[in-house]
Amino acid sequence: MKADPKGVLTGSHTLTGNHACAEGAFAAGCRFLGLYPIVPSLEISERFLERAPEVGATFIQMEDEVSVLAAVLGASWTGKKSMTVTSGPGLSLMMEHLGLGVMLETPCVIVDIQRAGPALGMPGRPAQGDMMQARWGSHGDYEIIALSPSSPQEMFDYTIKAFNLSERYRIPVALMSDAYVAHLKEEIVIPHAEEIEIEPRRYYKGAKDKYLPFKRDKDFVPRMVNIGDGYKFHVTGLTHDDRGYPVMNEECQEYNVHPLVWKVRNYVDEIIEVQEAETEDAEVIIISYGATSRAALKAMEQARKSGIKVGSLRLVTVWPFPEKRVAELAKKVKAFVVPEMNFGQVVLEVERCSYGNANVIFVPHGENGVENTDDLLSAIKQAGQADKVESVIIEFNKGV
Amino acid sequence: MKAKETKTKEIQSVPSKKGEIHPMENLLRMDRMPHIWCPSCGIGLAVTAFASALEKANIDPDKISIVSGIGCTGRVAGYVKLDSFHTTHGRPIAFGTGIRVANPKIKVVVFSGDGDLIAIGGNHFIHAARRNIDMLVVCVNNFIYAMTGGQVAPTTPLAAYATTSPYGCVEPPFNIPYIADSSGAVYVARWTTLHIRRLINSLAEALQKKGFSVVEVISPCGMYYSRINKLGDGLDMMKFYHDNVEIRHGEDTKNLDIGFQTKIICGKFVDRERPSYMERYNQWLSGVKGGSRDEG
Amino acid sequence: MNSIISAFSKGIEKSGIDRKKISMPSDVPFNPDVVKALGVDYFQIPRGRAIAFGTGLKLGNPSLKVVPVAGDLMTLGGNHFVHGARRNMELLIICVNSFVYKKIAGKPIPSTQSAFSPYSTFEEPFNFPHLGNSCGAIYTARWTALHTEELADSVAEALHKHGLSVIEVLAPGPNYYTDIDSIELELLKFYHENSTIKNNEDPKNVAIVPDEKIIVGKFTDKERPTFIDSYNVQHSKILGDKFTPHGGKNG
């Protein structure tokens, strides 16, 4: 399906990452925004509110983040593509409803503009400290999809992709950006509506009385209907069968929850997107995502100039984690260098998936700015010199 | 809760005579009967009253969505044959707000208990009332958290016993109509499960009302509240309602406190007009360039 | 905002309460120097949780005087407010109602009055004293940032109340890091010209309505047993000697 031209602001614009994200949402067909103001995600909702009347979108500012995500889930069931924008503390408050979204298999997009944490941290300062939270933050077992854009153009593109994935797999998708990318102003190109591919919602088309809200189709995804179409369905956050009725036993728990995990694990190849650069002959590979991949690419070029064979693996999809690709590369390289704006999150996954075949060097968020490559370059040099595989993560500049 | 659920498994549904159809069959999910509620519980009565009110108010059932939270009353959504949502604890009003704002053609009914709506959901309750979101909130008040086994609720009267007030409740209870009124609800009524016909009329009236309407339904809890406080069974509670309820329409909501086994004042207390959220929204929209909206 | 702090400080002075015993949980970021000058213990906590945090402080050490100063009170913290009032926890809540929540780029908060907010101008604000009163607060008052004397008196009076007292202060913005700019001055002038003092007015009638005068004053002043009082009374009644009373009115 093609995008609705009403929401597509075709042309070339100079936009911040946040504004680009709002445009991406409109282009993807998002017509409902639940919001609660929080730094540094404000500009997304501002842009959304400003353009909503023209596009024909609705929004509501709720009393807290808890109710925001509840309202977004409700809105999604009326047939409107829905999203919310927030930052760290807000994401923490949304955790319960993230679980409800997974359980009700409700498509929606959560944009998290990460700021330095924990607690109130440093509002407005970039960080990548919510990566693990996006994957593990709600109670119970589930899998989720998380994307991490690194430029305003990608904020636009991957917001659309997030909506498409969420409709395809009926799952909440997290767009894990950060304050740096969100406030970065760059030129972005918005294509014509007919050039934007949109995943339509997968609706049920059979007889009204035969509708089962959680009966999985061949593509492993149950079909949806809208409220008010007369299907009189029931859905619940309790463990349920195909009819959506609660059943409280071991068998049903297995029947209900295991597919929630399979839904993503069995389709990783379709979901995962990584961007590789010069990995063919690389001895050291920088694994990065979001804002840090900007520094990573810069460091790669500089290191190449000084003769070290460096490649870059950029995780566009952070969750599910590209296990296979990392494992393959681990066999070829000496070391992975993982820069993150936190004190060790995705690097643990890299360690797990390298199966002892490569060193893992972690470069935590230093005192220099996001795009500063000094630490990264010295880590690369250190990585190139190593001659044996260590059994632990080597932390660069430990104990600053 | 545990005890209850094992119990329901043992009970077999009563075989009906051939061809006999339950009068509410078009509005209730008969395939889910028997329900989980204990004998002497009043929630079933509230549901029946709601179903009758739906017929009476003559609203297209396709265009109604019912949202419940967690708790005994939270299970109502599962037994009503409408587009029904059983959501998280305390959030049905927020969930319903999303539905209503995204699609103003849908009438949202939130059917939940006192603990769900007033304790953990208290914030959403007062805010939805302030915004005057067009929804009907049916709050079944049984003075206790029954699903988790009888803990003290914000509606438990002073000095009443509960498992988390083993020496008597020390907190004064909420006066639900008063808080609804002061936050801006346009329709506020209170009935007990004894006043079925009045309750049906009230619900039917509230369903047709534009704006945030609250109907508090006082219901006996034979399993926990009455048992812990030694108040007898459901029938005794009904007798108590019969003897101690006073109907005073239009009473000032501040006089509606409920004490432990004291007089309960029922009636319709508030019925007024205020612009609803969608009305204000559309009014704002018409003032913005290019803004237009045909729905709602 | 500065005037609120000085009024608050004056109020403490007048009440004669030891500053050391005052704790101030707040979601408003105060400047460390201001806190030092006030001489109180200050906690900056997540948005909206000032009252719940204060409840813990008070229960843990009943001799403390807890004064939650809240900006996000009625949004995230609405529930804590209504339940705190119902329990009658001994707290003095100072709710800074800034009409437009300046800190975050002028987004409206629920007590925002329509005429001033640039965005969702269609939402009606809470009638805060009425809501407080209906939930059981024993003392409600409203002043603007210009009524410093009255505010100080109110603070002094409320600090001696046993139970949940709430003072709503209409102020340009609860943000210490912004300088008072022209908009704020205009607002201050607006408050001054458009407010009228009506003590003991029924809180029902004090809603802030566009194009009408803002009613300020003290609206509620009553007595009710506090949570700790009823806790002690009820448990001594049932448990007798086995019960160790907790705290008491003055610790």
Added chain:
Amino acid sequence: MKASPTDVLTGIYYIDGDVAAGYGALAAGCKLVAGYPITPSTEAFEAMCRMGPQVGTVFIQMEDEFGSISAVLGAVWSGVKSMTITSGPGYSLMMESIGFGAMLETPFVLLNIQRGGPSTGVPTKTGQADMMQSRWGSHGDYELIAISPDSPQEMFDYTIKAFNLAEKYRCPVMIMSDECVGHMTEKVVIPEADKIEIEPRRFYKGPPEKYLPFSPDPDLVPKIAKAGDGLGLYITGRVHDERGYPVKNEEFKAKYVRRLVDKIRLNKDKIIELKEESTDDADVVVVSYGISSRVAVKGVEIARQKGIKVGALRLVTVWPFPDEKIIDLAKKVKAFVVPEINYGQIVFDVARCCHGQANVVLIPHGGAGVHNPLDISDAIESAAKEDKKIEGVVEFKTRLEKIVFERGLKFKE
């Protein structure tokens, strides 16, 4: 320091795990408990409401989970020990304040009786799917301690230990129990007060004007103060310096937030408690925690009867994770078998620490029940036979999965 005799309900009891945890908290000197009812953790709160007023512990049932954890944090800063009790959904709601507690280095204890998830899931039955959440659930970087008891007696003992760890390292401590242990009724022995060791709070005792709330001792843990002592506390959830004042420079984030994680990571050896059995010459080691470790005992027994050399490693402290122990064992054994009541959480950390040196088998279980010991023994058997190195976590196909997805079941409520 010894426990106060008035707090300890000395005697021999026949109680369930929830109640035992409640009594443990009282014995540890918990003076305020704030809770909100949620199945299956309510019994612990009820027990504390019943006994609390008799030992001078105040209870308050707050309006929601945000309220209960905030009240706990407030109580700790007023100078008393405090805890809250919850289960899955409530735990999710507390996430923001847990991060806040970690940031303020507030010593408090949280008892989470896990149930089947996600969302409302199966409220009355067991699960172990909040394990990763306990480590990663709040935004930003922080570290905390999580303990997983497996019997009512341990619920009592480890609740006291949790309080001690919290005071010692000034961090939130999670007791990650589950419904099975919570509702399991067994004999619990509560010793006399002088046999219970209590870690006193590390109060600051110097002159008030010199107090720096976040200036660390050599073990990286700062001294704590309480409100109302005239110290003029300025405590904020923003990134702060030693004085507690907010900083705006990223250089400081590296410095101050780093200490929050380092104080746990560098003291790991002192914190971690493991229970190991016959791992010396084992071919296969079963790694488990909580109720799964009790089921695993049976599985291990069956496997041993078949002549397989099996060892067992029980994680009493799940977080911080015992990386070094697994790394050591991985060099010696063929495979790890990890039974968990979830679809893979702790097993990923086991796999991470293996570095490809041993195979890792996950025995998943969705919750609402415990493993079939036969599944565990079968998994051990096949892991012992496997000679190939397999990359990644091998998911064992349980009997339950086969029944549900191969035979096809019609569900009845």
